[in-house]
Amino acid sequence: xxxxxxxxSAKILAQMAYSLFDIAGPVMIGxxxxxxxxxxxxxxxxxxxxxxxxxxxxxxxxxxxxxVSAGHATDKALMAGIMKxxxxxxxxxxxxxxxxxxxxxxxxxxxxxxxxxxxNTVKIVxxxxxxxxxxxxxxxxxxxxxxxxKINDFDVDIKAIAGKYKYLVISHSxxxxxxxxxxxxxxxxxxxxxxxxxxxHIDNHSLTILNLEGRxxxxxxxxxxxxxxxxxxxxxxxxxx
Amino acid sequence: xxxxxxxxxxxxxxxxxxxxxxISEIALNYEQGVSEKTEKEVIAKMKRNLDVMREAVKSGxxxxxxxxxxxxxxxxxxxxxxxxxxxxKITSKALLKAMAYAIACGETNAQMGRIVAFPTAGASGVIxxxxxxxxxxxxxxxxxxxxxxxxxxxxxxxxxxxATLAGAYGGCQAEIGSASAMAAAAITEMRGGTPKQCxxxxxxSLKNMLGLTCDPIAGLVEVPCVKRNAMGVTNAFSxxxxxxxxxxxxVTFDDVVEAMKTTGExxxxxxxETALGGLALTPTGCRIRAKIGLPPIKSAH
Numbered sequence: 086x087x088x089x090x091x092x093x094s095a096k097i098l099a100q101m102a103y104s105l106f107d108i109a110g111p112v113m114i115g116x117x118x119x120x121x122x123x124x125x126x127x128x129x130x131x132x133x134x135x136x137x138x139x140x141x142x143x144x145x146x147x148x149x150x151x152x153v154s155a156g157h158a159t160d161k162a163l164m165a166g167i168m169k170x171x172x173x174x175x176x177x178x179x180x181x182x183x184x185x186x187x188x189x190x191x192x193x194x195x196x197x198x199x200x201x202x203x204x205n206t207v208k209i210v211x212x213x214x215x216x217x218x219x220x221x222x223x224x225x226x227x228x229x230x231x232x233x234x235k236i237n238d239f240d241v242d243i244k245a246i247a248g249k250y251k252y253l254v255i256s257h258s259x260x261x262x263x264x265x266x267x268x269x270x271x272x273x274x275x276x277x278x279x280x281x282x283x284x285x286h287i288d289n290h291s292l293t294i295l296n297l298e299g300r301x302x303x304x305x306x307x308x309x310x311x312x313x314x315x316x317x318x319x320x321x322x323x324x325x326x
Numbered sequence: 327x328x329x330x331x332x333x334x335x336x337x338x339x340x341x342x343x344x345x346x347x348x349i350s351e352i353a354l355n356y357e358q359g360v361s362e363k364t365e366k367e368v369i370a371k372m373k374r375n376l377d378v379m380r381e382a383v384k385s386g387x388x389x390x391x392x393x394x395x396x397x398x399x400x401x402x403x404x405x406x407x408x409x410x411x412x413x414x415k416i417t418s419k420a421l422l423k424a425m426a427y428a429i430a431c432g433e434t435n436a437q438m439g440r441i442v443a444f445p446t447a448g449a450s451g452v453i454x455x456x457x458x459x460x461x462x463x464x465x466x467x468x469x470x471x472x473x474x475x476x477x478x479x480x481x482x483x484x485x486x487x488x489a490t491l492a493g494a495y496g497g498c499q500a501e502i503g504s505a506s507a508m509a510a511a512a513i514t515e516m517r518g519g520t521p522k523q524c525x526x527x528x529x530x531s532l533k534n535m536l537g538l539t540c541d542p543i544a545g546l547v548e549v550p551c552v553k554r555n556a557m558g559v560t561n562a563f564s565x566x567x568x569x570x571x572x573x574x575x576x577v578t579f580d581d582v583v584e585a586m587k588t589t590g591e592x593x594x595x596x597x598x599e600t601a602l603g604g605l606a607l608t609p610t611g612c613r614i615r616a617k618i619g620l621p622p623i624k625s626a627h
Contacts, residue, residue: 108483110443114438115447118450152601153545156601227490228491229443
């Protein structure tokens with residue numbers, strides 16, 4: 086395996102093909118695929134990367150997410166995603182009340198992230214006691230598809246579309262030996278193909294996203310990868326719906 | 327087994343003609359390749375979409391309460407009643423029913439009911455309305471409807487890859503426009519049209535929607551969205567009829583998709599789902615905005 090690849094900054098080496106069901110679907114609760122279903126997916130993503138139910142979430146709404154969110158229930162949809170609801174869950178309409186009952190504090194604020202961001206974008210800040218807060222920026226790109234573009238200031242490009250790929254998000258020290266060890270472990274688990282790899286670096290810290298082709302990693306395997314020296318955390322993101 | 331891949335209308339047509347297959351079969355094969363699922367699994371997934379569509383139409387026709395804003399709700403039943411009434415009509419019963427079904431899906435969606443975002447939630451009424459009404463009129467099987475849905479998906483896929491399906495990027499031409507093109511191709515195949523006629527029907531329908539703005543009142547997916555689904559299905563029926571009359575689209579489907587993309591890029595953001603222009607900016611639009619407690623639109627001009 087060529088770990089030189091890891092030093093390409095946030096570059097996608099594999100372009101994923103659309104599934105017909107990215108077009109014919111999702112089955113969802115209305116009223117808007119980009120403002121409701123796509124928002125649920127961004128919430129699901131943020132929750133999956135944070136890996137814990139947050140005690141406090143702040144949503145910074147950008148572009149048309151800021152202007153038309155109330156009528157499209159974007160607020161409820163984002164919160165529903167944070168609580169791992171599916172896009173087809175009729176409970177989405179009660180998401181804010183359910184969050185209150187679960188003791189999740191939430192806040193919605195308007196912001197302008199800049200012209201480089203898609204009009205349907207939100208920055209989500211997740212917090213939980215005894216855990217480092219996390220910032221995730223995601224865009225709803227139409228038809229219920231979403232894309233995560235930033236995790237904790239690192240530029241990424243993760244599409245929430247159906248397909249055969251699995252994403253692994255690895256936060257680690259900027260040392261090629263660390264990533265090499267992670268990759269070696271993965272190839273020992275089973276036969277995996279690395280369909281794509283992107284790495285972004287800030288100071289001596291890196292965030293690497295692997296697109297794997299193969300079986301889903303088990304929780305045990307993910308935890309084993311997290312034990313590698315120099316790795317801060319590893320998250321496995323499978324298809325969201 | 328050979329797996330088909332296509333990214334443009336030209337590629338899709340080439341495959342369909344070379345292998346003498348309808349678009350739906352090329353699409354079904356494509357999906358098996360992309361998802362690594364069996365034909366049976368892919369069909370089952372599409373069948374679930376069909377089931378949800380039927381349910382969305384049904385619940386929309388029964389819906390008799392107004393939405394929170396008071397702008398929509400209860401019109402689908404009214405339309406269906408008219409379709410079945412004795413008064414003289416100037417269009418076919420199939421089209422009148424399709425219009426009722428389209429409004430039904432739109433109203434279900436507006437009141438946070440379950441729909442299939444096909445291609446988007448706001449435009450989710452066009453395709454079910456077209457395929458369900460045509461199948462009832464021509465007494466076609468569910469199997470035939472599924473073929474229509476696969477064909478519609480193939481058309482949508484090409485639009486998604488080469489332009490956009492998001493109103494925030496392309497305005498309503500990307501949503502109802504795309505849905506209308508997809509529905510036109512779907513019913514053309516269901517009615518026995520050739521792959522070329524399916525693409526012509528899609529081109530004709532999409533051309534007629536170029537430049538359509540997304541200007542929802544108060545940002546709600548209600549006005550003009552709900553009734554525009556009915557207009558979108560009417561446009562799809564027209565596209566299909568013109569194509570089956572043997573009239574070709576002078577501009578190829580890929581060119582029309584490109585025109586939709588560039589038109590969207592030239593559109594000001596006030597007309598791309600931000601609810602800051604067009605109908606949203608009218609006195610009626612501003613009144614509803616105030617009614618549901620949104621701040622007034624600061625004139626951006």
